[in-house]
Amino acid sequence: MMTASGTRIVRARDIMNTTIHYIDGMATVSEAAQMMRKEKTTSLIVQKRGPDDAWGLIVSQDIIRGVLIEGKKADIVNVYEIMAKPLITTPAEMDIRYVARLMNRVGVRRMPVEESGKLVGMITQADLILKSSLFGDVFL
Template sequence: MVSDKTSIIRARDVMSKGIVSIDGIATASEAAAKMRSEKVSYLLVNKRHKDDAWAMVVVQDFIKKVIIPGRSPSEVNVYEIMTKPVITVPADMDIRYVARLIYRAGMRRAPVEDCGELIGMVSLASLILDNDLF
């Protein structure tokens, strides 16, 4: 455990800075193409209005909701397969609590929010693989 407050690692310290997003009306085919071109395993789904909740679509959504049921990806919209709402984490949250929150919510990643704006993405894997925590 970290006992010195100045050495606490925050979500902003471990997040990836790029967020790739898509509109919910896009097709699963368009979303998969965007994921391939951007080399990501998730897409943040844009809010419809300022009071709306964030959503996310991940590779597992395509597998469970498009491929296994045998649906045509060009006939399925992202809003049909996305997860909503998505839990966001504050940029200044201690990563111990970030890890606990994401894990207990059954998620692998979460957007990082600062003053109402999404500024990055943190994943359970990045907490272990991309940092000198161990």
């Protein structure tokens, strides 16, 4: 699909990472860090506790701020203590130009992609540039 100006519309689903790693909020930060190393990722989605709950997110910066800098022990701090919650998600069909504006407006570097109430992927600021054909096919 094209915009009125003739630019191809690139949607969140076109460039998102489809692998999502989940962790329980009761897990320790040590367990979260081990999972991040094993999966080679810097972010984990914190599972909902029930149907009326919201997803959370723990990223490497949370561990640095909430444990390392604070001098706390990662094996006694729980994920729920340092995670971000609730998450702002983006619809899978959203044009990435609007995704970029939303991410910039709320000050996040990564955002889960949602479709029909389920998380289907994760999009990062780097994905907006590196995986988008809006800037030519150099990075594809």
